[in-house]
Structure formats: C-alpha cells, structure tokens
Amino acid sequence: MALALTSGPAVEPVSLAEAKAHLRVDEDAEDDLISALITSARSWVERQYGLALITQGWSFYLDRVPDAGAVALPLAPLQSVESVTFHAGDGGTSELDADGYAYDALSNPARLVFKSVSGGASLRRLNGIEIAYTCGFGDAADDVPAPIRQALLLLIAHWFERREPVPAGGEPPEVPAMVAGLLAPYRQVRL
Incomplete structure (x- = not known):
C-alpha cells in the first residue's frame, strides 16, 4: 500500500x-x-x-482488492472519493464506475467498499488499484x-x-x- x-x-x-x-x-x-x-x-x-487539516487530494494504492472487499482509507476526514482506477499489467487503465463501490465518510477511519470487481487477475503486481480521494476539514x-x-x-x-x-x-x-x-x-x- x-x-x-x-x-x-x-x-x-x-x-x-x-x-x-x-x-x-x-x-x-x-x-x-x-x-x-x-x-x-x-x-x-x-x-x-x-x-488532513485543510482540503487535500490523495491517491491510495493497493496491490489487489482485499478479501473482505473493504478498504480503510488512511487519512481523515474524508470528503469524497473521486475515482477508483485499475492499472493493468500491460500499462492500460480502466476506471471503476461509481456504482461499483460505496464509501462511508462518517466512519473513522473512512471506508471504501467494492460492490463488484472484475479483471483483478490482469492488474499490475504492485499498486494495481488507485483510489483518488479528497480529505480535510475544509478549504479555509x-x-x-x-x-x-x-x-x-x-x-x-x-x-x-x-x-x-x-x-x-x-x-x-x-x-x-x-x-x-x-x-x-x-x-x-x-x-
């Protein structure tokens, strides 16, 4: 990670x-x-x-989807998840539709849950999944x-x-x- x-x-x-x-x-x-x-x-x-005290953008990388299908995001407070991108071993990328995951910004730590995932076998071995998210208490x-x-x-x-x-x-x-x-x-x- x-x-x-x-x-x-x-x-x-x-x-x-x-x-x-x-x-x-x-x-x-x-x-x-x-x-x-x-x-x-x-x-x-x-x-x-x-x-994250002031609004910041972060990318959290995983090697694969966890067995439980849930990921604890390491920084709080979570404002939003911008995208979930799969990086293939051949260099290609694909973005998971927003319907394919849900996130809980109220939990501490915040969580992202994959609803359905396909194509995990073709992910690159290291940092194959990128979760782009925004966190912080606010802009000011x-x-x-x-x-x-x-x-x-x-x-x-x-x-x-x-x-x-x-x-x-x-x-x-x-x-x-x-x-x-x-x-x-x-x-x-x-x-």
Missing part, C-alpha cells in the same frame, strides 16, 4: 499573523522561521494523527476545529522557544502535554 499527495492544502490552518500574535513577535525578522514552523506543525499533526483555516488550531499555536510556540537540534538517531523532544491533550480526541484508534 502506498499513499501519494496529489494536491496539497491551499492555505495553512494558522496564518503567519495569528502565529506572530500568539508568539508576541512584532518584528518581521523571524517571519521565515515562523512560516516554516507553521508548515512543520501542520505536517507533524497530520502525520501523527492521520488527518476556520474550518479546522478550534482545539486543533490551538494545539498548532502551542506547538509552534514550543518549537520557537526551543531551537535545539535533535541528535542523529536520537528521539525528538516530546511535545507539551497540553498539545497532546488538545489533539487526543482526534487520534484514530487502531486495534
């Missing part, structure tokens, strides 16, 4: 002005650093919690839940104040407990 970003977020969930106000920074000298910290904090939260920063936005601001401040490098092979410093607490309701439970 592989996951590939096809269209990234158009905006960050926290603006430079919001982060600077939270940090109480009035000068412009640190703008590049703060902007990088905003992007890094968003990326860290998305990676750690299996989320205000669509992201307030606790997540607050956690981002706290994480940005934590990293801004502690600029020490992580030794090679070492563990990065833990995030503040308040950040983890604000994000806890958004953690996907894996059994």
